[in-house]
Amino acid sequence: RHKFWESQPVGQFKDLGDTSLPEGPIEPPTPLPEVKQEPYNLPSQYEWVTCDMDSKEMCDEVYNLLTANYVEDDENMFRFNYTKEFLQWALRPPGYYRSWHIGVRVKSSKKLVAFITGVPARIRVRETVVNMAEINFLCVHKKLRSKRLAPVMIKEVTRRVHLENIWQAAYTAGVVLPTPITTCQYWHRSLNPKKLIDVGFSRLGARMTMSRTIKLYKLPDQTATAGFRKMEPHDVPAVTRLLRNYLKQFIVSPDFDENDVEHWLLPKENVVDSFLVESPETHEITDFCSFYTLPSSILGCQNYSTLKAAYSYYNVSTRTPLNQLMNDALIMAKRKDFDVFNALDVMHNETFLKELKFGPGDGKLHYYLYNYRTRHMLRPSELGLVLL
Ligand code: NHW
Ligand code: EN5
Known part of the structure; x- marks a missing residue:
């Protein structure tokens, strides 16, 4: 085979x-x-x-x-x-x-x-x-x-x-090879439902009109979390500490140092966006969220040539409930004109996907290690690794 x-x-x-x-x-x-x-x-x-x-x-x-x-x-x-x-x-x-x-x-x-x-x-x-x-x-x-x-x-x-x-x-791969350490599900949150339907990325639900669908996916213009702001260079040490401490709980994760965080998580226009919550009282960095930009070409569509997708990257919540933090991430992605926000069911993502109106996609993502055996298959929630 x-x-x-x-x-x-x-x-x-x-x-x-x-x-x-x-x-x-x-x-x-x-x-x-x-x-x-x-x-x-x-x-x-x-x-x-x-x-x-x-x-x-x-x-x-x-x-x-x-x-x-x-x-x-x-x-x-x-x-x-x-x-x-x-x-x-x-x-x-x-x-x-x-x-x-x-x-x-x-x-x-x-x-x-x-x-x-x-x-x-x-x-x-x-x-x-x-x-x-x-x-x-x-x-x-x-x-x-x-x-x-x-x-x-x-x-x-x-x-x-x-x-x-x-x-x-x-x-990672979308195909099954010998043998996955875990298999994850893609989930999608519509930000621009009209376009997604027009290009065939999603379908109008049963007993749904276009205007009801648009209303269903509406988001506030402003984020909800006090102290929510874009990550800046001086945040690298605090974000590294927060992320290292968070990733410990997963069976497989990257071992990020400050240089890695500076490279992979400092905002880079049209590539990666990162936000954090700085406590208005103590100025501690308590929460973090990020997504990367990966457009797709739309094949054979009259009206549109690209789909602008944001992909959930690393998120950490210690004070702000994760669903509130991710709702703020959705608001920022919408403001930046993304059409859809995608996420895998890795880490604690399961806890916000349904509540924030993500729906399961038709794609799966299998994770693999070369020359390293793990004793069991992991659950996606035991995985703390996102590859691009
Ligand atoms: S997954 C994305 C892969 N790329 C695409 O899907 C692009 C579109 N497809 C293609 O370009 C992210 C071709 O279809 C490719 C296969 C090139 C995929 N991974 O040349 P043949 C990554 O980039 C096996 C691994 O005739 P093809 C991760 C297949 O099972 N193996 O096929 C990449 C078969 O082997 P088998 C894949 O269609 C990880 C053989 O290739 C695969 O013309 C790479 C057939 O070859 C895939 N995605 O070209 C592994 N797709 O045993 C890294 C097919 O079944 C390992 N195959 O007979 C670690 C290396 C480093 C180790 C360091 C210590
Ligand atoms: C290496 N880094 O299949 C990655 N994407 O669901 C390589 N489906 O976008 C491996 N088919 O479900 C990548 N819309 C493997 C993934 C390859 C790409 C892929 C899937 C992931 C995808 C979309 C479009 C399907 C078009 C027809 C999809 C449904 C969205 C809907 C929104 C509203 C709520 C319910 C879901």
């Missing part, structure tokens, strides 16, 4: 109920000199390229490949349209390796036809913090599908991760 994945150090379906297998690395690190020094072979018409994401030209090429060939929903109505600014942010976090941004070109035309990336991250699994690669943006041009190029891409990124003495990875 999975000729490639059965050959890799990942949890296998046949081992699923086996409680005798230990939690932790599936295979030990190879001594570095024994890591293959040359790239894997590609079919002879293609060549490897390391993508310099500082270069405007390279960034354009990657953007164009993904815009035309990256992830679509199951009915091919929408396709993720990560922006260039987003890609530069996602691919250049603290300590990133340029060698982990890997393209494939056609030798004759130099056209970029495939891509895969890794970025370094410290991921905690129970008490153990593991240096990992987060793998993302695997893409093969539509005309080159089903030629077994993806396994070569994956082996090559694995080799380049190994060369940095890193032996584990985390990744």
